[in-house]
Every structure is written in C-alpha cells, then in structure tokens.
Amino acid sequence: MGHFYVTTPIYYVNDLPHIGHIFSTVVxxxxxxxxxxxxDEVFFLTGTDEHGQNIERAAAQxxxxxxxxxxxxxxxxxxxxxxxxxxxxxFIRTTEPRHRRGVxxxxxxxxDAGDLYVAPHEGWYCASCETFFTEKELAMPGHRCPTHxxxxxxxxxxxxxxxxxxxEKPLLEWIDSHPGFIRPETRxxxxxxxxxxxxxxxxxxxxxxxxxxxxxxHPGQTVYVWLDALANYLSALGFGAPGExxxxxxxxxxxxxxxxxxxxxxxxxxxxxxxAFLLSAGLPLPTSIWAHGWWLRDQKKMSKSVGNVVxxxxxxxxxxxxxxxxxxxxxxxxxxDASFSDEGFVDRxxxxxxxxxxxxxxxxxTLARQAFGGATPPExxxxxxxxTVALAVIAEYREAMAELAFQDALRALWRLLAEANQYxxxxxxxxxxxxxxxxxxxxxxxxxxxxxxxxxxxxxxPVMPETAARVLAAVGSPVPASLDALAWGGTPNGVPLPExxxxxxxxxxxxxxxxxxxxxxxxxxxxxxxxxxxxxxxxxxVAPTAAAPAAARIDIQRFMxxxxxxxxxxTCEAVPKSSKLLxxxxxxxxxxxxxxxxxxxxxxxxxELVGAEVVVVANLEPAKLMxxxxxxxxxxxTDPEGRPILLRxxxxxxxxxxxxx
Ligand code: MSP
Numbered sequence: 217m218g219h220f221y222v223t224t225p226i227y228y229v230n231d232l233p234h235i236g237h238i239f240s241t242v243v244x245x246x247x248x249x250x251x252x253x254x255x256d257e258v259f260f261l262t263g264t265d266e267h268g269q270n271i272e273r274a275a276a277q278x279x280x281x282x283x284x285x286x287x288x289x290x291x292x293x294x295x296x297x298x299x300x301x302x303x304x305x306x307f308i309r310t311t312e313p314r315h316r317r318g319v320x321x322x323x324x325x326x327x328d329a330g331d332l333y334v335a336p337h338e339g340w341y342c343a344s345c346e347t348f349f350t351e352k353e354l355a356m357p358g359h360r361c362p363t364h365x366x367x368x369x370x371x372x373x374x375x376x377x378x379x380x381x382x383x384e385k386p387l388l389e390w391i392d393s394h395p396g397f398i399r400p401e402t403r404x405x406x407x408x409x410x411x412x413x414x415x416x417x418x419x420x421x422x423x424x425x426x427x428x429x430x431x432x433x434h435p436g437q438t439v440y441v442w443l444d445a446l447a448n449y450l451s452a453l454g455f456g457a458p459g460e461x462x463x464x465x466x467x468x469x470x471x472x473x474x475x476x477x478x479x480x481x482x483x484x485x486x487x488x489x490x491x492a493f494l495l496s497a498g499l500p501l502p503t504s505i506w507a508h509g510w511w512l513r514d515q516k517k518m519s520k521s522v523g524n525v526v527x528x529x530x531x532x533x534x535x536x537x538x539x540x541x542x543x544x545x546x547x548x549x550x551x552x553d554a555s556f557s558d559e560g561f562v563d564r565x566x567x568x569x570x571x572x573x574x575x576x577x578x579x580x581x582t583l584a585r586q587a588f589g590g591a592t593p594p595e596x597x598x599x600x601x602x603x604t605v606a607l608a609v610i611a612e613y614r615e616a617m618a619e620l621a622f623q624d625a626l627r628a629l630w631r632l633l634a635e636a637n638q639y640x641x642x643x644x645x646x647x648x649x650x651x652x653x654x655x656x657x658x659x660x661x662x663x664x665x666x667x668x669x670x671x672x673x674x675x676x677x678p679v680m681p682e683t684a685a686r687v688l689a690a691v692g693s694p695v696p697a698s699l700d701a702l703a704w705g706g707t708p709n710g711v712p713l714p715e716x717x718x719x720x721x722x723x724x725x726x727x728x729x730x731x732x733x734x735x736x737x738x739x740x741x742x743x744x745x746x747x748x749x750x751x752x753x754x755x756x757x758v759a760p761t762a763a764a765p766a767a768a769r770i771d772i773q774r775f776m777x778x779x780x781x782x783x784x785x786x787t788c789e790a791v792p793k794s795s796k797l798l799x800x801x802x803x804x805x806x807x808x809x810x811x812x813x814x815x816x817x818x819x820x821x822x823x824e825l826v827g828a829e830v831v832v833v834a835n836l837e838p839a840k841l842m843x844x845x846x847x848x849x850x851x852x853x854t855d856p857e858g859r860p861i862l863l864r865x866x867x868x869x870x871x872x873x874x875x876x877x
Contacts, residue, residue: 219472220256222248225482226265226308226448229289230274233296234525235544235556236479236511236518242541243508243550243620244477245302249678250617252303253699259467261452262297263308264290268441269343272427282427286311296528300537301681306463308452310429310444318451319444320432325497327433331382334434337375337419340368344521346441347485348419363481364521376421376437383492384415390491390501398487399506399620400551403480407487418489446490449476450499474502481517483507506620509553511544518556526556530732538680539565539720545622545679558732562725572633573672573687574720580640580665581690585713587649592666592692593659594709602664603704605635606671610702613675626679629672636668666691667707674701689714730796731815733841779835780851780876781805782865783812788822794842798822800850804832805873813846816860831863831876 224240227233241262248260266286275285290309297304308315326332339348342361349368354360359368391397391408398404421437422428428438447455454462468474478486483505491501510517513524531540543564548554584593597603609632616625640661648658673687674696685695692713693706783802786809791797798817801809812832833849840846852860 218256219466219470220248220251220258221453221467221472221474222251222258222260223449223476224262225478226263226310226445227293228268228270229264229266229286230270231520232289232292232527234518234520234527235531235540236525238296238300238528238540239508239511239544239548240477240479241297241302241304242300242544243622245300245304246541246545246622246678247475247477247617247620248303249681250699253677253697255698257466257472259306259453259463260304261306261308261449262302262304263306263448263452264293264310265441265445265448266290266309266311267428267438267444268346269422269425269427270346272425273343283311299532300541303681306452308448310448312451314454314457315448315451316429318456319429319439319447321456322447322450322493322497323432323439323443325499326378326493329496329498331379331496332420333377333379334374335377335417336372337377338370338372341371342366342368345481363517364519366521373423375419375423376431376434377417378420378443378493378496380415380418380489380492383495384411386495387411387415387488387491390495394503396504397501398483399504402551403483403487403507407483410484411488415488415492442485442489443493446485446493449502469500473504474500476502476505478505478507480507480509506550508550509548511548512553512555513557515555531561535565536683538683539569542569542626542676542680542683546626547623549623550620559725559729562723562728565720566722566725568630570720570722572630572637573669574718576633576637576640576665577669577673577687577690577719578716580636580662580669581692581713581716583645583649584662584666584692585716587645587654587658587662588710589654591710591712592708593654593663595656595659595663596667596705596707596709597660597664598705600639600660600664602632602636602639602668606632606668606704610671610675610704613702614699617678622679625675629675632668633672636665639668640665663707663709666693667704670707671702671704674699674706683719686717686719690716690719776877777835778833781832781834782870782872782874782876783810783830783832783850784872785825785828785830788825790817790822791842791844797842798825799844800825800830802830802832802848802850803872804834804848805871810834810847811845812848812850813841813844814850814852814860814862816850816852816862819859820862825862828862829865829868829870 222244224244227237244260244262248258252258264286271282271285275282278285340351340354340359341348342364344364344366345361349361353362354368355362360366361368388408388411391404398407420440420443421431421434422440423437425438428441429444431437431439450464450468453464453468455464476486486505494501512518513526516522516524518525528540543561546564547560588594609628612628613625616628643661645658645661652658669691670688670693673684676684688695692708692711781804783804785800786803787801789799791799791813796815796817797813798820800812800814802812803809831851833851836848838845838847851863853863855861
C-alpha cells in the first residue's frame, strides 16, 4: 500500500464554478477513488484561492468586503462538491490562519536560503493572471494577455524578489532526471525550453495591496498571490503548524506519490516557480504535475471574462452529476483541449449511457429474472468469448487509469459492453427461455451477460460512483471495496435480482435542443453579479435525476433587484416556424406594451391568453429568440411532466405595472 496525495488547483472566488473548474476536481476525485480502490492511502485536497487584486476588485464592484464575497462563493463550491459526491479529504481556504502559518514558514525557509532581496520592479502585469509578462509574451497591438486577451497594465514598484535565476540549472537537471515530473510530454518539453532560455528573478511581493498575507518582516509588502496560493499544497497538510506531524509528514515528506492536477494556463507557476520555491526551502518536490487542456466553447477557453461559460447547474439538474462526470472524462483526451456542446452531451448520453450501458444492464437482468425465478443464474461460466475480451479490457483499463487516460479506460469498458451485446444477440437467450427453460446453457449465457455488466460497473465506480453502484445493484452484485473485484467471476449465483428500474431514460434530442435554444427559466441559481439572462420559461427535458440544487440564499435587497410586475396580455399569437413559442404584447403600465416571447405554445392556445393577467420579469436584458426580441419573461411553474403552467393571480383586478413581491 502506498501513500498518494492528489491536489486540484485552488479556485479563485471571484467567479462561480463552471465546467472548466469542475473538470479538475472530477479528475482528482476519479483518481482518488481509483487509488483508494487499488489499496492506497489517499489524501485528496481541493480549496479556494481568496487573496489578491482580482478578488478585491470583484468584491468592491459588488459592494461587499472581500471575505464576504469569498464566503459566498466558497459555500457554492461546498454545495457543488457535495452534490457531485466529491470525496476530498481536505479543503483549504487561503484566508485560514493555518494557511498563513504555512506561507510564513515557507518564506522563512526561502529567506534563510538567501533567496530573497528587495529591488525596484517594473513590467507588464495582467491583473487577471496576477502575473508579470515580458513584452514578447503579450499579444499586439495593445499588450494583451495571452490567456485573457485583455490589455496588461504597466506596473512599477519596490518589491521583494526571489532568486529564480539560481534555480535554472537545478530545475533543468530535475526535469531531465525525472521523466514523469511534468506530464504530458509536450508540456514537459515546453517547460524545459522555457527554463533553458534563461530565468529571471521573480517578484514575490506587491506594495500597497490590502487583501493578502503581509510579507513577514517587510511592512507595506503583501505576499505575491501565487507564492501565497502554491503554499496551500503544504499548509493544508499542516506544514508550519507546531510539530508538523500531521498528514504533512506522511503525504509530503514520505516516499509516496504527490500529484498536482492543473490546467495548462497555470503550468509556469506550478512547473517552474513552485519547484524552485521548494528547492530553495529544501523541501521535497511533487512527484508529478499533470496539465490538462481547456474546455472550449465556440473555439475559445471557457472563462468568465470571455462570457462563454457552461454552468453546471442545469446539466446536473437534468441529468444528475454522474452523467456530467462521465461526459467530461469520456470526451476529453486528457492533456488536450475539448469542446463542449449541448448536442454532443445529449448524443453521448443517449448512445453510451441510455443505449449501451442502460439497455444491456436492464436486458440481461430482466431475462435472468424471468428465467431463474427473480434471481441471478445458478451456473457461472469460465470459457467463452466474453471472458477473453474481459481479461484484455481489464488490463487495458488499469493501464489507462494509471496514465490518467480516462477516455481510453472508458472506451475499453465499452468494448466489453459491445462484446457482451454481440454475444447475447448471437445466442438469443430470449428465445431459449421459451424453447428450453432454465437450462444450464441459458444460465451460462445470462451469467456471462451479467458478469460483463458487473465488470463495466466496477470499472465505472471511480468515474460515476453513484450510478455504478445502481448498476451493480441491478445486476445482483454488491459494491466492492477493492479493485480486486475487477477480475472475471464475481457475479454471485442464485441471489435475488431487484425489479429493473430505468437507469438512463432516453432523451428526445430534438425536444432537448429546442428547449435549451430558449434559455432556462429563472429557477437556475444565477451568479451574484452579471447573471446570464433568461428570456422565456421552458420546461425541463426530463424529470431531474438528482435532488434539486440547494439554491444559495440571498437577502431581500437582492431579491428586490428582480423587477416582477403585473402585466395584462393585449395580443398573443403563434411564432411562425416555431412549435413552441408564443409572441405576446403585454401592458405593464409603461408608455408602450412589451413584446415578450414564451415557450408555451404546446400547452396554451393564443386566443385563450388574450386579456390574461400574468407576472412579468421586467428588468431582464432583452434576448432574441427566432429573430424576435423578447423584452422580459413570463413566470411559469412546471407540472410533473415538465410542462409549463403560466402563473396567474387567483382573482382579477391586479393593476398592470404594479410590483409583485
Ligand atoms: N487560483 C489559481 C490556481 C492556484 S493553484 C495554486 C487559478 N484559479 S482558477 O479558478 O482561475 O482556475 C482553476 C483551474 O481551473 C485551473 O487549473 C484552470 O486551468 C482551470 N480552468 C478554468 N477554466 C478552464 C476551462 N475552460 N477548461 C478547463 N480548465 C480550466 O488559476
């Protein structure tokens, strides 16, 4: 049994989580679960990066103190990780005293090594990255940051410097003598080339920045956010605490593995600055730093500043967190970029989960129940083509998981499903039930089918923990505590099989696409500041598979920012070429009526709504639907089938334009 420490980057609290952030944590959780099943002692860490100018600015814009903003966003992270069933062992916030102690201790060691000095500092600074760039690294015209595509600012101040240049040679030697240190290979080569071209000393403090850790021994200076943030990997384990005998000794100083998972935008900080700080402080280095690619939308990195993010709430609400986990790991070649599309998401769901996994599992379980009195077949089978493929798949899966090649691991499992299906189709057990009843041959055939599904579900445990457990239950197998279960022969004989439940109800793609074309109703939790604007109420495509999210609480002031007004429908007509949209003209007490579109044409005829009193969200940014502008939104509830029910007062007489509260 080894010790295994795995970390995610710590997330900035000036943004709510989007699927790019979720990805790193899903990967870490999958790896952590896999290693626990493999018998390792694991410490999985995640957390939040709460200091710095960005956070200070975002808080000022929202009129709150930085710590209030941080508390609010952190609670969203906690909620989200709970809903995803993340299995982290630690969560660190850089505003915690234990973190500050760790940072101070790290700095003390770096200073003792003679690696700090004070000097004037000038350069191009991107506040979003909190990083200085050379002229060469910026995009022209406009000195724009390569990641954020925003102009960098010229900064000049007196700072503390870290002698990074001293570590040029030691870093190159380290990279060369530790081939697995930076992964994938392309990133290693990139970092190597960057170091080889020469390292300049690094400014590690900022003057006059209020929101951060004061630089020990240098009043007026604040610790550079990246030095502050990177130290989380130590402070969360107890580094700097009296005695330091907690997990720090086991997981950082011990001889186990230390894996940092990061996105490719923060390679330099993790693969150059961080190892140099550690070398200077005389501390062990991580054993591996793995950089993954970006989730793109419309060919651009998903990010708040670009405004193209996919928030997870709707997807989780519709499909449950496991489906999103599966999609993220199946779709991205780890290390490369991948594009998110709603169409790709629903296709993947229907083909892999509803069709391949769901149908195979429920088909074999149903047949076995029918043939063997509601139980798994009495006789196993040790010699058949499914077993041959299963053995190859297990080996491939393990190898791929060790390499973080999740796509390959999942593909291998699906090859086993395909083989099992082919095998069943060729032997037609549904006919044998009638022709020969519960014969030994039928027992072996169906047992093979159940066994293939059991193996696939076992391999899925780290990826889709909750779903894999449901699939295992459906095929009559317990959830194993160890990866030893990933061997041929585990399906028990003659144990009761539960009544089959639909595991993955198929999604009507056309309906789904039409529904998301009109943005979701206001029910989805919106970010605190500039919320994406919903335009028309739309029903959900399928009944939610997970509990509805616990929406973050807001105070009355924020609620009152949403202007709900009574309206009276003056005209209502169908929108040509749309089966869903109605176009309303609504009097809300203003000089001119509002044109509002709502996706309720399947449930209401236009003529029955003329004269209706409705509730209008009056201060939404206008949105275009089918080329028509919608200047607000009508509120609607949903029935159990997800169909909209327009909200109307229970008695007439409300004044158009009067506030609804
Ligand atoms: N706070 C720093 C990390 C400090 S670690 C000591 C930071 N935070 S972040 O919130 O901006 O990003 C956190 C992680 O999310 C990074 O690894 C980043 O690459 C990842 N992602 C953010 N957007 C992403 C995508 N669109 N796609 C995939 N991951 C991306 O950087």
